[in-house]
């Protein structure tokens with residue numbers, strides 16, 4: 243396997259793991275000749291970069307590509323401390339573990355409603371469950387009107403597109419529509435607050451400081467992008483793995499205490515967020531390689547999570563493994579804000595499927611992969627469930 247891969251190629255996106263393995267072994271601080279960035283693949287190096295935002299800055303946006311465009315005004319993933327910490331503290335006032343826990347019965351009901359529409363036999367899991375569950379959940383938490391749900395999906399897709407490519411007129415139009423809609427919703431809640439996340443964000447205050455309108459817009463966008471695409475593919479990747487492990491499907495049906503462990507192992511073994519980016523603020527030496535100031539650095543969570551130095555039998559899916567400290571939810575100041583919600587949605591979705599279906603197998607039609615360097619998951623995932 244080549245150790246100088248094009249990390250933006252279709253081949254890499256299809257199955258990055260053999261490339262990661264070669265890079266970790268032979269070229270752990272990989273100077274990408276085509277785009278000029280550096281790729282970190284070892285667990286310790288990725289972790290060290292994530293916990294050093296002074297050197298590895300997020301201020302140029304979190305995308306891996308040199309043309310990272312997901313840079314909404316003052317959004318959490320695109321800021322460094324101390325500004326980041328102020329923003330995050332404010333957002334934490336509204337997006338609380340209590341609010342997430344309180345949404346559990348509603349998430350269960352949404353999952354049940356979606357499953358009630360699903361037939362037995364072969365079906366594509368992506369449009370039936372993986373996509374709608376997180377979209378409906380986050381929309382309801384925010385306080386979005388049900389009739390705007392399909393727009394939500396479109397807007398969120400457009401923003402993930404912007405993360406990886408130059409803006410097209412269509413993507414930009416989507417972004418404008420989304421921002422317009424959120425402004426409208428925020429205005430409604432400013433006049434007439436309700437018990438939803440938008441109202442809580444508007445009211446959040448620390449030492450007399452509140453989120454500015456631009457910060458609020460930025461956060462809405464981030465919630466859509468960071469919360470939907472990710473959880474969608476957590477559900478898909480989880481089911482894809484289990485469709486090849488009938489033994490594990492049966493064990494999970496019999497012993498539901500394994501469900502949270504399986505979710506966590508999926509975020510280690512085949513994480514939906516494979517690669518993001520940082521920008522160096524000074525010259526820095528990693529494993530003897532000098533990375534100059536102002537370089538783009540790709541931090542590969544997907545590669546770090548399979549590092550044999552950090553995980554025994556790293557290439558095997560083992561829910562009961564002893565090492566729990568994977569990097570699938572990031573680490574340091576940008577550690578995933580939605581981790582509690584992601585775990586809850588993953589657990590509810592998997593339990594609902596285990597309740598309903600005795601067996602799970604790959605479908606006759608082959609699944610299709612997403613064409614993304616950031617997000618790993620499926621465009622379609624036909625499965626046979628009986």
Ligand code: HEM
Pocket residue numbers: 292300304318319320330380464465468469470472473476509513514515518543569570571572573575576577578579580581583584
């Ligand atoms: C399996 C599902 C998920 C995965 C794998 C995931 C992964 C990640 C990762 C790797 C980061 C760190 C980004 C960085 O280092 O720059 C992150 C940050 C973030 N995530 Fe998640 N995420 C998931 C679900 C969610 C959900 C459901 C939400 C919210 C509804 C969410 C909201 C966020 C936000 C707001 C940040 C930025 C935090 C900050 O910059 O301070 N995520 N996530």
